[in-house]
Amino acid sequence: MIAHILSTGDEVLLGDIVDTNSAFLCSALKEMGIDVQKIVAVGDDVNDIASVIGDSSLTADICLVTGGLGPTRDDLTAFAGGKAADDRLELSQDALASMRSYFKKRGFVLTKDNEKQAMLPSSSNMLINYNGTAPGFYMKINRCLFFFMPGVPSEMKIMFEKEVKKILVNEFSLTDDILIERLTVFGLTESKVGSLLKGFETKFSELRLGFRATFPVIEVKIILIDSREDKDISDIARAKQWVIQQLENKVISDRGLTIAQEVGRLLTKLKKTLAIAESCTGGLISNMVTDVAGSSNYFLFSGITYSNDAKINILNVRKETIVEYGAVHDQTALEMAEGVRRKAGADFAISTTGVAGPGGGTEEKPVGMVCIGLAGSELSMAKTYRFSFDDRVKNKKIFATTGLELLRRHLVLLDKTP
Amino acid sequence: MIAHILSTGDEVLLGDIVDTNSAFLCSALKEMGIDVQKIVAVGDDVNDIASVIGDSSLTADICLVTGGLGPTRDDLTAFAGGKAADDRLELSQDALASMRSYFKKRGFVLTKDNEKQAMLPSSSNMLINYNGTAPGFYMKINRCLFFFMPGVPSEMKIMFEKEVKKILVNEFSLTDDILIERLTVFGLTESKVGSLLKGFETKFSELRLGFRATFPVIEVKIILIDSREDKDISDIARAKQWVIQQLENKVISDRGLTIAQEVGRLLTKLKKTLAIAESCTGGLISNMVTDVAGSSNYFLFSGITYSNDAKINILNVRKETIVEYGAVHDQTALEMAEGVRRKAGADFAISTTGVAGPGGGTEEKPVGMVCIGLAGSELSMAKTYRFSFDDRVKNKKIFATTGLELLRRHLVLLDKTP
Numbered sequence: 001m002i003a004h005i006l007s008t009g010d011e012v013l014l015g016d017i018v019d020t021n022s023a024f025l026c027s028a029l030k031e032m033g034i035d036v037q038k039i040v041a042v043g044d045d046v047n048d049i050a051s052v053i054g055d056s057s058l059t060a061d062i063c064l065v066t067g068g069l070g071p072t073r074d075d076l077t078a079f080a081g082g083k084a085a086d087d088r089l090e091l092s093q094d095a096l097a098s099m100r101s102y103f104k105k106r107g108f109v110l111t112k113d114n115e116k117q118a119m120l121p122s123s124s125n126m127l128i129n130y131n132g133t134a135p136g137f138y139m140k141i142n143r144c145l146f147f148f149m150p151g152v153p154s155e156m157k158i159m160f161e162k163e164v165k166k167i168l169v170n171e172f173s174l175t176d177d178i179l180i181e182r183l184t185v186f187g188l189t190e191s192k193v194g195s196l197l198k199g200f201e202t203k204f205s206e207l208r209l210g211f212r213a214t215f216p217v218i219e220v221k222i223i224l225i226d227s228r229e230d231k232d233i234s235d236i237a238r239a240k241q242w243v244i245q246q247l248e249n250k251v252i253s254d255r256g257l258t259i260a261q262e263v264g265r266l267l268t269k270l271k272k273t274l275a276i277a278e279s280c281t282g283g284l285i286s287n288m289v290t291d292v293a294g295s296s297n298y299f300l301f302s303g304i305t306y307s308n309d310a311k312i313n314i315l316n317v318r319k320e321t322i323v324e325y326g327a328v329h330d331q332t333a334l335e336m337a338e339g340v341r342r343k344a345g346a347d348f349a350i351s352t353t354g355v356a357g358p359g360g361g362t363e364e365k366p367v368g369m370v371c372i373g374l375a376g377s378e379l380s381m382a383k384t385y386r387f388s389f390d391d392r393v394k395n396k397k398i399f400a401t402t403g404l405e406l407l408r409r410h411l412v413l414l415d416k417t418p
Numbered sequence: 419m420i421a422h423i424l425s426t427g428d429e430v431l432l433g434d435i436v437d438t439n440s441a442f443l444c445s446a447l448k449e450m451g452i453d454v455q456k457i458v459a460v461g462d463d464v465n466d467i468a469s470v471i472g473d474s475s476l477t478a479d480i481c482l483v484t485g486g487l488g489p490t491r492d493d494l495t496a497f498a499g500g501k502a503a504d505d506r507l508e509l510s511q512d513a514l515a516s517m518r519s520y521f522k523k524r525g526f527v528l529t530k531d532n533e534k535q536a537m538l539p540s541s542s543n544m545l546i547n548y549n550g551t552a553p554g555f556y557m558k559i560n561r562c563l564f565f566f567m568p569g570v571p572s573e574m575k576i577m578f579e580k581e582v583k584k585i586l587v588n589e590f591s592l593t594d595d596i597l598i599e600r601l602t603v604f605g606l607t608e609s610k611v612g613s614l615l616k617g618f619e620t621k622f623s624e625l626r627l628g629f630r631a632t633f634p635v636i637e638v639k640i641i642l643i644d645s646r647e648d649k650d651i652s653d654i655a656r657a658k659q660w661v662i663q664q665l666e667n668k669v670i671s672d673r674g675l676t677i678a679q680e681v682g683r684l685l686t687k688l689k690k691t692l693a694i695a696e697s698c699t700g701g702l703i704s705n706m707v708t709d710v711a712g713s714s715n716y717f718l719f720s721g722i723t724y725s726n727d728a729k730i731n732i733l734n735v736r737k738e739t740i741v742e743y744g745a746v747h748d749q750t751a752l753e754m755a756e757g758v759r760r761k762a763g764a765d766f767a768i769s770t771t772g773v774a775g776p777g778g779g780t781e782e783k784p785v786g787m788v789c790i791g792l793a794g795s796e797l798s799m800a801k802t803y804r805f806s807f808d809d810r811v812k813n814k815k816i817f818a819t820t821g822l823e824l825l826r827r828h829l830v831l832l833d834k835t836p
Contacts, residue, residue: 290700
């Protein structure tokens with residue numbers, strides 16, 4: 001099956017926004033077993049839109065169109081769809097009723113301006129917009145089934161999930177009964193993950209592999225399509241084990257959690273609390289930890305001690321330690337972790353002190369060097385790492401993830417201890 | 419002039435990555451006065467790539483192609499370019515020399531595998547890759563000038579800036595002498611900014627307007643193209659004043675700085691230091707502040723006090739305050755700011771305490787409510803805000819920006835006081 005995606009709207013072509021809709025749709029189609037052959041983006045121009053629709057109507061089986069369904073005069077997609085199909089627009093009673101119900105729920109009244117959004121090609125069927133005013137629609141033009149959806153990501157996504165998927169499954173005898181296993185990987189480059197998993201496709205021909213890199217972690221997806229038929233579901237379990245084995249100890253979650261979610265899950269399970277002392281990561285670890293809903297159950301306190309005075313006065317790092325070894329040193333990291341743990345009365349504490357750059361590096365302590373401390377009731381350690389990025393924000397990210405990973409490994413051991 | 423962009427590579431069509439290259443190129447071309455008519459993305463398939471190149475060669479004046487120049491067998495763009503141009507590939511001595519020099523600098527030796535990357539269409543000219551191994555190239559096919567660049571963003575961007583731009587300027591008598599004014603806006607939606615700036619194009623017909631929204635701020639760009647000709651440069655100054663006037667007091671930087679950069683600039687100028695006490699923002703403010711290089715000159719300490727004990731024991735919030743008013747209250751925010759300021763010995767302190775959600779809201783203190791404190795040597799205040807987002811991460815972002823904005827406004831006043 002040949003699938004195309006058409007993204008409309010001047011904002012994409014002006015570079016004002018990045019087209020994340022198309023990536024979402026590619027990923028969603030892939031999970032249904034449909035490969036996308038081409039993505040096209042054009043501006044709010046009827047002729048440009050109609051011309052691309054015309055091309056796809058002759059060469060593709062399905063085409064997902066986003067954008068241009070709003071109430072303003074820039075919103076021309078329905079008109080362009082009608083033009084390409086040689087079909088006139090008419091007021092869709094279904095669309096009107098759907099809009100009325102949406103407006104009513106929010107206590108608004110439908111205006112004449114809004115009614116324009118209910119003018120759809122006469123041969124089309126309406127798609128409900130659960131999250132906004134503009135209804136979508138779908139229609140066959142030549143050999144291709146077109147789905148027209150809004151450009152606002154939150155509206156488009158729910159329309160795809162609730163409406164489009166169902167129709168695709170029926171029309172093309174697909175399944176939406178998909179099993180996906182997600183693994184979170186840290187400590188390998190994308191190309192290294194790719195080469196370690198080489199041979200997956202031949203080994204597990206019923207399965208598909210997907211990747212999504214968000215520095216410094218990579219999500220690996222193992223996808224089993226059509227699990228309703230009597231394909232062997234144990235396959236995906238075997239594949240998961242194989243992937244984990246190939247990636248050795250770099251899998252930080254075998255259920256697709258972020259490092260902070262996984263640390264939170266383990267702390268909750270073990271009924272332990274956490275404190276954090278950050279220097280070079282400047283609050284990033286705390287921010288990652290508190291992005292997790294429910295983190296107030298285990299996270300107590302962080303001290304972001306940029307100045308040496310704060311390290312000494314608030315975390316009780318010994319002045320002599322700073323004088324003798326400097327702020328960036330294992331001994332300082334150790335005392336920071338111990339200090340913040342005592343201060344907060346927490347079970348565990350991690351700490352960071354290093355050089356994020358771009359300035360501040362020396363030959364002995366270059367940009368990219370970080371000392372990470374870990375303290376618990378029966379544990380006190382620090383370790384130095386060196387990364388090779390010049391970029392301050394990248395360094396903060398990899399330092400923070402490394403700190404949480406050190407804690408995670410300890411919690412995993414603890415969890416396994418009888 | 420008609421410009422197309424062609425993005426090649428399976429990873430985009432599989433949804434594994436979002437195509438940020440095209441947004442960068444659209445924005446860069448717009449700043450040169452060139453509008454992009456169409457973006458196309460296809461996978462690593464010679465026929466698909468050659469077919470799109472063929473289409474653009476007949477309908478566009480320029481086409482920027484990214485991806486597929488690497489050493490592996492997936493990298494087929496040069497071959498597809500040759501196919502579309504009916505041209506054979508040959509070993510480019512320029513490309514080989516450029517690669518040799520790149521490898522030598524890094525102490526590597528060129529392998530046979532790498533040599534494949536120097537095989538370019540015979541009628542093409544090489545483009546230097548300053549940041550990687552694969553050289554780019556440009557060539558005319560039919561009416562269209564094609565530029566082939568690598569897909570790795572850091573390699574593509576520098577090739578565009580250093581090589582492609584120069585050639586475009588020469589070939590099409592353009593200018594790269596562009597004046598851009600950037601304004602950072604906070605407290606307005608994108609559509610509100612759009613409607614407040616309605617009429618800009620007719621008022622300042624020589625200028626262009628661009629937007630880039632990164633929640634919760636919006637960057638407004640005012641672009642003057644071709645300032646070499648005797649266009650009135652004072653126009654852009656007038657336009658900037660007009661835009662600032664239209665947006666009233668929502669412009670947080672008139673030079674495109676982030677809120678944290680602007681606060682840092684003002685603190686540096688006023689020779690003042692900063693401490694922060696965060697509850698619901700959980701380290702995000704500190705992280706934003708420390709993302710700014712050089713922030714160690716004014717930022718001293720943050721206490722991320724999630725637990726009430728930490729607020730009381732570390733920041734010296736009075737126990738009675740928490741008992742009487744609760745953790746989310748102006749009085750608590752006030753004492754947090756005062757407490758952390760004293761603790762760190764800082765000139766200024768800000769604090770946040772609120773409900774980021776998704777849980778924890780009550781009728782009296784709903785999700786989206788935040789109390790922000792601000793303390794200085796002659797200043798102590800707190801203010802409550804209510805936002806309507808359910809999303810934890812969005813709430814943290816808007817709370818944090820609001821906190822920094824409260825401080826910024828005070829610093830601006832201080833800066834103006836004789």
